[in-house]
Amino acid sequence: MTPRLISLRSPGLALLLAAATALPARADGISSYGTPGLIDMPSATATDDGLLSWTTSHLTGHTRNSLHFQITPRLSGVFRYSILRDYFTTGDLKDRSFDLHYMVRDETAHLPALAVGLRDFGGTGIFGAEYLVASKHFMDDRLTVTGGIGWGRLASWGGFRNPLGAIDDRFNHRPGFTGIEETGRVAFNRFFRGEAAFFGGLDYQVNDRLRLALEYSSDAYTEEVARMGFEHRTPLNFGLTYRATQNLTMNAFVIGGAQAGIGFTYVIDPRNPHFPGGIERRSPALLPRAEIAAQGWAPDDIDSTRARLARGLGAQGLAFESYAQEGAHARIVLHNGTYRTDAEALGRAARVMANTLPEGIEAFEITLAAEGLPTTRTTLRRSDLEELEHAWDGSWQSFVRADIADAPGRLPPDPGVYPRLDWSLLPYFSTALFDPDNPLRVDVGAEASAQYRLAPGLSLTAVVRQKAIGNLDTSTRTSNSVLPHVRSDSAEYDKLQGPQVTILTADYLFRPGANLYGRLSAGWFERMYAGVSGELLWYPAESRLALGAEVNYLAKRDPLSRLGLGDYRIATGHLSAYYDFGNSFRGQLDVGRYLAGDWGATVSLDREFDNGFRIGAFFTLTDVPFDEFGEGSFDKGIRFTIPISWISGEPGRSTLQQTIRPVLRDGGARVDIANRLYNEVRGSNANQLEHGWGKFWR
Template identity: 25%
Template sequence: MREGRFRVGAAQAHPYRYYYGAITILPGLEIDGRISEIIGVPAPGLPDYGNYKDKAVDLKWQFLPEGKWRPAVALGLMDPHGTRLYASQYIVASKQIYPFDFTIGFGNGRYGSAPLPVAGEQFKMEMITDSSSWARDGHFFGGVQFEVSDGLMLIAEYSPIEYEKMTADPAQSRYFQGPAASRLNWGIRLRPWDWLEFDLTWQRGDQVGFNVSVAFDLGNPMVPIYEPPYREKPDLRASSMEKRIARALYESGFSHIGIQRDGDHLRIEAANNRYFYNMKALGVALRVVHGIVAQTGRGEFRRISLTVTQNGVPVLEARTAAEDLDAFFGERFNVSEFLYLSEIRTDVWKTPDVRKEYWRYFDYVLKPDFKVFLNDPSGFVNYKLGVAANVLFTPWQGSTFAAGLLGYPVNTVSSSNVPSSTPVRTDIVPYQQQKLAMGLLLFNQIRKFEGGLYGRVAAGYLEEQYAGLDWEAAKPVRDGRFLVGLSGSVLKKREPGSVFGLKENDWKDRYLTGFFNVRLNVPEAELTVDLKSGQFLAGDRGTMVTVSRNFNGVVLSAWYGISGTAMFPDSYNAGYHNKGIAISIPLRMFTGRESRTSYGTAIAPWTRDVAQDITHFDNLFDFIGRNVDVYTEKDKRMIQ
């Protein structure tokens, strides 16, 4: 698949049923996640769980792209972690000679003569660590696809899988006492549209199979995003220039607007409430300001400074000559020429000391909220569907008083797991079972200081399980290639089922966290890598690594945490490493209009206590975001 392509689907060939998703997160690097269900084989000792199910993550790296004469070559790792029921490591080559597409590969494990051993919390790659056994145990596989026409293909493949030898597979003892009737599989593939694919197959010589999948490009809006240009109402033209600029900016999606004349220098401040990217907001604001100044103040000003703020905190500033701005929007300068003559800064920390117009004191956020919890003994899938509503009050720069309500009319959450004797998240089930709860009630303050230092403090009911004090400091270094910071919390657990109550007789009277944080920004690949090292909620110490990839606002993240687990007396937490994946999707992808709102969800083990932290109302690294020099150099082209 091409970079940024995402596919989800389901397949079945008795006794196996698969649910899967795949994404090409970087050029040539594909990551797959799948759930394998074995029909008719119950999970041992779990009567309410249903059929046996296995989770796995696969990776495929095409390190050699296809050329005119040479094939594409890729390495694959199937299920390198955990139980490794269906693990394999393979190398595969493919070549298209239209209308044929040929594939041949070699792999061990599932494709070889014997299953691979359990890896537990390790990641195993015998292909590298024991290449001789990989070569000795492996088998060849291959296939050919014939494209009859656009949207219709015929498929034939050779499968080396020796089902009767895969003794780690729970299906083997019931369904595969002997070899498969055939190692040849046949199929027909229909692709009526670029985003839909359906396969009908004949497998193992005795089974009908099917596969259906949908695919799309992450970051591509479903509706093209269009913001109509500002059109001033005729009755406003009699107002002062300051009033006209303030009104124009307000109607264009800004608030907290301050305007100051300083001789021949016009200074403007405006908070971005609408645009997903602050650089886009800066471009819109410059165009709006130019449209008014060109009518009323041409020749009166030589310099114009425009500062974009978030919640009143300055993050970006453009400084330009008035004549250059006029030349740019008059199409006498192109973007490169205008940017060469202008200055865009991220180290701005003060704003004009003038009265603000259109101060936005109150705001609200209303989001659908869908949470999925997987692999609990009480049932493989638990979920809840509802609404998260927050009311926000901003009395001064950088401040937020927030009250949040969580409502889940559809809630199937349950668990037969008993919380550990040192719980920080294993006792979360009573909180998650509430159909109506106060999600948060807090005060949050962010401030930016000279030199690019940011500070944040929050106090109150910080999330649905914890209340207390949360603080953070952060600073960009090396033009924002790195963000470094410190953070910590002093917390007490909330009483489930009580609006304001705090838990008494908890195993800890208070919970203390403290971290040293680092983020590496790689704008060239739209990639960030976060490291959080220190003490987690339970007192375990270690490091959490989070890797995130941005596709035009759609952010995919995966994290992996390692901490000392000797303090946990139970085997459920001992030796465990925290891990999970998350996705954040901007509202603008669906509406065709600009919006700063995003919807997020995550999939992670939800009843573990290792390497856990609270949910933060604001995170300074995310608040700083792209407002650093290494990103502004890339984002400047949004100014149009």
């Protein structure tokens, strides 16, 4: 029996604080809204590409929590969760919103940088605003001068007639927010509409730690004054920022001459793990060919060769499944369950082969297998390894000389490889976010998983959870959805006491032909759905594009029964396209039928760094009208995948995952299936191997 680690699912935002990474000094400030800016006002600046930051700011009765990501060097986005105490006569307002900030042009010696932005363009509109802003640095970049024009909330103080009205009279009027059913929609008819106002300010870097800011704000906090007793006396705001560590800055500010506030910003760089080079076990150095010859290994003694090879690969944490030898050509099938990049597994396997195979064998053919399913076949020459091991460009040269091709078939497994049992016992974290009664609910417990591999591609999987502590079962909110309750009553599944079987499936992964992958699955896929599923994927070894099709027949599980099924049945299916855009961006389009019987499409875009840290966003539009969907109008969210190796430096394929949806409703919902083909096989695709080939000689 082999224990193994599996992916962990836990609260994503807390996990971002798990490891502090050294960052270069930031040249510009972060506003209380979590975006590049002064205090409340934005600036025409940007953080470093790929930087991720969490900002919390608090005024009397008013708290903003903002997650900012520099998507590209010019474009950044924000997800914000705000709490406004006693905003309604019935209680607090708990608001979710999204921002976008785009650098139109960079600063030059004579001209300022220019940026355009949208605040709260897909929420309730409480913070809804648009702006055009310019910034210029002086005094060796210590002083930043910013000025801009704003609309919406950024025109609530000192407003004047919209200059865009000269182009079209429609710019003179800004439609108001009509009700909760409008939340989540992108209100194009409000952008840059209504009155406009000027704002600006100064930002001065006193030293490496202290920054001072003064701004003229065009935000009058109109609704807070009217509803919450908020005081606003002047458009002048004052603030200071103190950088406590490389990652943490503390903020203090005065808004409107009457409200004092505090906050902090915590920053991490996904490109910069805690242990940049990793702390893997020592890799084997190549032995001289003469030393191999001196061992006197008989080329025809296959059993001895296989035993040496198995020991060597096992010492590197690699699972050896098959071996064959034909003249000077040796072939193996390998499962990489240890290293995040398959390129590192290939490099270590090739060196083990060079050190354990008779000296007359010149070509090494390594077939990578995912769950026993052959994916790609890489052929390396022994002489190339010997030549390039210490070459200054050895990684690139070894990739150029490697022959990477599709592997529609594989060697039969060696005796004793199948069947085998893998198991794990790990903690789990499960979260429910943004319940108006309690914004964060968490369960913590133990998760036992077992996978019995009967043959290549054929396995039985079981996952059982036992809650230890938590409050997910305390939710009393009931669904008001007019659609079938395919997700909106998910809180009911937290109330079952005792061990819960979350996954119990039989899966068969196979290769129907060249460049094709197939999957058949049956059983209990997740805590809410059971059924049968079939999938076909076309994914050539060197292609950026993959195409897939999936069909499912599903039954909703009984929330109060461990394995029982309810009455709801549904057939779903999707056609999918996956594309690697390069520059670490990967897109996905899924078109088909969803769990509530609605038809539509999901668009996803992820940025995945070479170390495996992934940040993405998605949205789904179906034939369910926005009003019928309910609050949020359509399904959307952001998601994180953080490799454990990014934090610990230890080799491993386990991850921490979190998806954040502003609201969970029934439209656009899909069943969760653990081993969808694209994610299973893409790591060994030639393009992905190239991304990670720098680890070949680790």
